[in-house]
């Protein structure tokens with residue numbers, strides 16, 4: 635095993651999971667794909683790809699509160715994220731890295 639430092643300063647992880655039972659809550663049925671894409675598009679548009687990583691995940695075990703976006707190293711988990719919330723997430727967690 636080897637310990638490495640990631641090249642990025644922020645890691646945003648968006649749950650896209652869809653659970654097998656359609657009666658159970660799933661992030662993937664609540665617009666999380668669009669949320670993930672919007673975050674990725676913004677990072678690319680601003681040329682922040684070497685500072686910010688936006689990833690998809692499977693279940694983060696917070697299904698009833700989804701869509702879930704986890705942010706590290708900030709150690710924050712946002713629940714019930716909407717497309718309208720994405721701008722707030724960007725302003726608070728990504729824009730701070732512009733010109734840094």
Ligand code: FES
Pocket residue numbers: 649650651652653659660661662692693694695696697698700702
């Ligand atoms: S489906 Fe997203 S946390 Fe479980």
